[in-house]
Amino acid sequence: MRKKVFEGSIEYFQVLDEDGKADKALEPKLPEKELKRMYELMVLCRVFDKKAVSLQRxxxxxxxxxxxGQExxxxxxPVALEKExxxxxxxxxxxxxxTRGAPxxxxxxxxxxxxxxxxxxxxVNVFPVSITVGNHLPMAVGMAxxxxxxxxxxxTMVMFGDGATSQGDAHEAMNFASVYKAPCIFLCQNNQWAISTPSAKQMCSNTIAQRALGYGIRGIQVDGNDVLAVYKAVxxxxxxxxxxxxxxxECITYRMGLHTTADDPKRYRSDKDVEAWKQKDPIERFRKYLKGKKIWNEKYERKVQExxxxxxEDAVKKAETFRADPAKFFDFVYEKKTPALEEQKQAFLRGE
Ligand SMILES: Cc1ncc(C[n+]2csc(CCOP(=O)(O)OP(=O)(O)O)c2C)c(N)n1
Ligand SMILES: [Mg+2]
Known part of the structure; x- marks a missing residue:
């Protein structure tokens, strides 16, 4: 005897098309103030980001x-979450x-x-960044x-890339969350690349979202360059x-820039691809939507950019005047300093 024991599929949705036109059936009903806040945050993210790259250079x-590209x-x-x-x-x-209000x-x-x-x-309930790929997924599940x-x-909401889904930690976290009913949202930004490894070489499944079926949780794929789609899904x-x-x-998006400032993407991907994704720019798309709703105009844009x-710029000035206190190094090794550590701290303070 043979029979089908499981049937599952994955949905994809987009609220705004590439011209910023909304699908009326899916459009979230957000007040003008909230739409403006989202737009202003996206612009701030881009300005912050470009400044950081220029500082590094x-x-x-x-x-x-x-x-x-991932604004x-x-x-x-994050705007779809509760403050706590x-x-x-x-x-x-x-x-x-x-977005969560970090200075x-x-x-x-x-x-x-x-x-x-x-x-x-x-x-400002945001954990320190995880540089180690994937190791923060079990932590987010634990807190949840x-x-x-x-x-x-x-x-909790844990954010991770396409590459992170190949880590054992990602699988353990999703399975654990499912079994223990942890209130955790897994937000994957599939930006097509894990440094120089394209998604197609990272996995043989058509989507990342479909893995949710294996854990018995809901999986959904959205247009990750459409802020309203991400908002609605979250x-x-x-x-x-x-x-x-x-x-x-799973948010389908694209890393427009370098993996890090230590990377040169021209060595592994074509300008044509990057150009094609430029046409899907998330900020421009949202701007067109706001313009259509008569929320956006040139004067507003100038104000938001300025x-x-x-x-x-104010933040850079403040950050550049920051001076670390090296003696603090001794304070965070253990919850309470051991006598030996205290002795070392005192010796350091005496300049020995
Ligand atoms: C456990 C671990 N292995 C390898 C690395 C080196 N590394 C840093 S980022 C990265 C790629 C991650 O790609 P993805 O998860 O798609 O995130 P993205 O950088 O695209 O945002 C790798 C392999 C690391 N930081 N941690
Ligand atoms: Mg990636």
Whole structure:
């Protein structure tokens, strides 16, 4: 006897087409103020990012991983969360920090080499970046499971790339979240590349979202250059999270820039591809939508750009005047300093 024991498929959706026209059946009903906030955040992310690359090129910042092209994911995902939720980002997700209210000077400070920049103010619930690919997925699930055990109505959202889905940690995390009903949202930014490895060489499955079926959780694929699609997918996932149902959201996007400032993508991908993705630019698409709704005009654009540039420049000034206190190094080795460590600290302070 043979019979089908499982039937499953994966949906893809897009709210805004490439001309910024909305699919009325899917368009989220957001007030003008919120739409403007999202647009302003996307512009701020791009301005922040371009500034960081330029600082690195001038020798004023260390290695930096640009987010250009991924603004719709990094704004649309985090804005759909509740304030008390937690986000677990990667090195590329400065936009998620910005959206959650991180002070820009701390972000610059961190990428200038100061760990102090990773300490977010109270209420900015974003974990320190995970440079280790994939290792933050189980952490996000662990925190979410904790929320569930304490009966708190909070959720976590972990952000990761296509490459991270090849790590054992990613599989363990999704399976664990499913079994323990952890209120966790898995937001994958499939930007087509893991450094120089294209998605097609990374996996043989058609989508990343379909892996959710194997864990018995919901998987959805969205246009990751469409901020309203990402927003809608994550808002729905957030509602399910509260019921103990994790979701895997795969955002189809593209890394427009370098993997990091230490990379030269011209050695492994064609300008033609990059050009084609430029036509799908998430900020331009959203701008067209806002223009169609008579929310956007040239005067508003000038104001948004000027404010973003000022915020970034002020933050750079602040970050560049930051001076670390090397004696603090001794304070964070253990929760309480051992006598030997205290002795070493005192010797250091005496300049020995
Ligand atoms: C465990 C581990 N292996 C390898 C690396 C080196 N590494 C840094 S980024 C990266 C590619 C990750 O690609 P993806 O997950 O798609 O994220 P993206 O950089 O595209 O945002 C690799 C292999 C690392 N940081 N951690
Ligand atoms: Mg990638």
């Amino acid at each position: 001038q020798g004023r910042m260390y290695t930096y991983a640009p987010l250009e 719709a994911c990094q704004v649309g995902g 939720d937690w986000v677990f980002p990667t090195y590329r997700d400065n936009g998620a920090y910005i 820009l000077d701390l972000l610059y400070e961190y990428w200038m080499g100061f760990e102090e920049g990773a300490a977010m103010p109270e209420g 499971w904790g929320f569930r055990m304490r009966k708190q109505k909070k959720a 808002s729905e996932a957030r509602k399910r999270a509260e019921k103990g149902e994790p979701t895997l959201v 404010e973003a540039v000022k915020k970034a």
